Amino acid sequence: MSDIAFFSHAGATLVAETTVGAAPEAESPVFVLIHGIGMGRTVFADLITRLHARTIAIDLPGYGEAPEPRSVLTMERTADLVAAYLHSIDAGRIVLVGHSMGSQVAGEVAARHPELVDRVVFIGPTVDARQRTAVRQLLRLAQDLAVESPRVIVVGAREYLRAGPNLRGKLRAMLAHRPERTYSLVRAPVLVLRGENDYVSSRDWCRIVVASLRQGRLAEVPGHGHETMIRDAAPAAELIAEFAREG
Template sequence: MTPETQQTHRIGSLRFRTITTYGPAGTTFLLVHGIGMSHRYLARLHRSLTARGTVISVDLPGFGGLPKPGHDVDIEEMADGLAALLDAVGTGPVVLVGQSMGTQWAAEVAARRPDLARAVVLIGPVADERRRTVLQQAGLLAVDTVREPPRANALVFADYLRCGPFWYLAQLRHMLGYRIENRITRVQVPVLVLRGSRDPIASRTWCRRLSAAADGAALIEIPGRVHNVQHTAAGAVASAIRDFCAARLAGQVREGDG
C-alpha cells in the first residue's frame, strides 16, 4: 500500500494542511483546490497521479475546516504562504496543479518563485475576463451545477458549508480581481491549460486566450465534462498531465538528481 501522511503546518499566521502520498522518485505534484473547497475533490486525481510520482494535496487556510486567518489574505499572500510551505517541506521544484481559483494561486507561486516550479497545470482556470462580476459568476456556477453529477455537487456543497459565506466572499473578491492572463506571461516553465469541453465557467474561448498568453502552452479538453473534470474524469486528467510532463519535462534535471 502506498504510504500517505497528513500534516498541519503553520506558516506565519496561516495554517495549511498537506496530504502526501509517496510515489516513484522523480516528479512531485502539488494539487491546489479552488475557492470554498478542500483536498477532498482532488482525491481521485491525487490517487491517479501516484503512479507517476509523489503527490501532495494542500488545504489552504480557512478551507477544509482549517482556522480562518484573522485578516484578509489576498492572492499574493496566499501564494507566498504556499511557497514557504514548499520550502519548509523541502520538495524542490514541483508540478503545480491548480483547479478553478487554485489556478490563480498556482500561477502566482510560479511567477513569484520560479525556482519552485517545474510546470504549471491550470484546470478550469478562472476568471474569464468577459465574466468577472459576482452575478455572472453565480449564473455560470448555477449552469455548471445542473451539469455536474449529484455526488460531485454533494461534495462541493459540503465543502462550501465548511468554508462558510464570509471567507468565501472575501476570497471571491480576490478571485474576480486577479488578472491571471497577465501573470501567466511571467511564468517561465511549461504550462498546460485543461478544461472539460462543457465547462461553462472556463470557456473554450477564455482557455484559448489564456494558453496563448503563456509562452508555448498546451490546451487540452476532456470531452463531455464540466468544471469539476478532475473529479468526474480523474483518470483522463491524470493521463493528460502525465503525457504533458513526459513531453515537456524531458531532459530537465531536478535539484539533487546528480
C-alpha cells in the same frame, strides 16, 4: 499511505496531505494540488489515486481543515504561503496543479517563485476577464452544476459548507485578482486543461490564457465540465501525467 501536516507562515496556516504513489522513482515529479474556491484537498481524491505518484494536496487557509486567517488572503499572499511551505520541504521536481481559483494561486507561485516549479497545470482557469463579476461567475457555476453528476454536487456542497462564513470575502479576493497580468511572467511550461462542457472556463477564455503564456498548450476532456477531476479524474490524470513526463 498519507501524512498530514499543518504549516504556518506570516499569520496564515495551510494543511498539506502528502500521499506516496506506487513505488515512485527517484526522478519522478511531485504533484502539488491546489483547490478552487469553496473546495478543499479532498476533491482531489480520485485524481491522486490515478496519478500513481507522490502528491501533496493542500487546504488553503480557511478551507477544508485549515483554520480561518485573521483576514482573507489575496491570491498573491496565498501563493507566498504555498511557496514558503514548498521551500520548507524541498520536494524536488514539482508539477503545480491548480483547479479553478487554484490556478490563480498556482500562476502566482510560478511567477513569483520560479525556482520552485518545473511545470504547471491550470484546470478550468479563472477568472475570465470578460466575466469578472460575482453574479456572472455564480451563474456560470450554476450552469455547469446543472449538467454535472450527483457525485460532483454532493462533494461540492460538502466543501462549500466547510469553507465557512467568509466565503463572500474569499470570492471578492478571487475576483479582485488579475491573473491575465501574471501569465506572461510564468517561465515554466503550462498545460491549460478544461472540460469540454465547462461553462465557467470557456474555450475562448482558455485560448486567451494559452496565448498569454510563454509556453502554453490547451487540452480538453470530452464530456466533462468545470469539476472534471471530481466527476471522473481518469482522463485528466492521463493528460497531466503525460505532460509531466515531458519534463
